[in-house]
Amino acid sequence: MANIREIAKLAGVSVSTVSRVLNNHPYVSEQKRAEVMRIIQERNYVQNSNAVHLSTGKTMVVGVTLPLVNNQYYSSIIEGIAGEAARHQYNLMVCQTNNSAEQEQSILRLLKNKKMDGLIMCSRANGCETIDEYAQYGPIITCEANEAVFVSSVHIDHYQTFRIGMEYLLGKGHRKIGYCIGRKNSFNSQHRKRAYHDMLQSAGVTPAPEWAFENCLTVQDGKDIAHRIWQMNERPSALIVSCNHIAAGIVKEAGRLGLRVPEDLAIVGCDDQPVGELLEITTVSSPSSLMGKYAFEMLYDRIVHQHKEKEERELPPLLVERGTT
Known part of the structure; x- marks a missing residue:
């Protein structure tokens, strides 16, 4: 050759x-x-990519971590990242962590060992102290707010997102409101739960523990929630749901079970997945694809100019009223 x-x-x-x-x-x-x-x-x-790496000091590879590949929310973020990466002739190394701190650290070690020029974390399983330790080896951007010293972020205020949804449901007269979130102890979920409880407290309403649905990640989880609600003696009149693909599972299965949406169960979802528009789900929309685009732009700027200062960019949510309320 x-x-x-x-x-x-x-x-x-x-x-x-x-x-x-x-x-x-x-x-x-x-x-x-x-x-x-x-x-x-x-x-x-x-x-010879190794020769290019030696001569330029760049791998032209950016890592992306996410808990699950088969998740529409994270797919939308990757869509935004991939578009910008292609424009700058960067390749993506997409790594599924399964929410494992150990698996995530193995990917962080790739950054330490110069197998990539930077890392975008769509979600994280490790604490900020651990992430900060690896930021000395290359820029790291998170797609959620963080309390790290050296790690920048492009994120959505999930407290504000749930607050807007709760305020809307309370304004519609609902008091029997449940919530549906992903990992119950994640950074984002903690903010969502706090908004839920704060808004109920402001309305003088005591939350019902049986209407709190946690660790919901898939469409099937949404279907299972519809079954659990259908079997309850006292049902919630409304749900606020962290992701629209889970809300879609609830909507479809509720209809099959004879639960009318919104008459028996009003539903508000939270993201910008196309399934929300397709099924007419009222949504607190958050621009996840744009978040991915901005995350890569921020990372690329740090790769090229070697910026060290922490930067935080917050994207505003927007209520889109549709047929499920």
């Missing part, structure tokens, strides 16, 4: 010109670029 020096000799150009063509840099004439690319294809030349 040909090497870069042979390509340069055959094309009648310098090695640096071939390198600029390979890395899609400007300042190469179209004629020379076309000739170099022709010879590369003829000789089946493959660029």
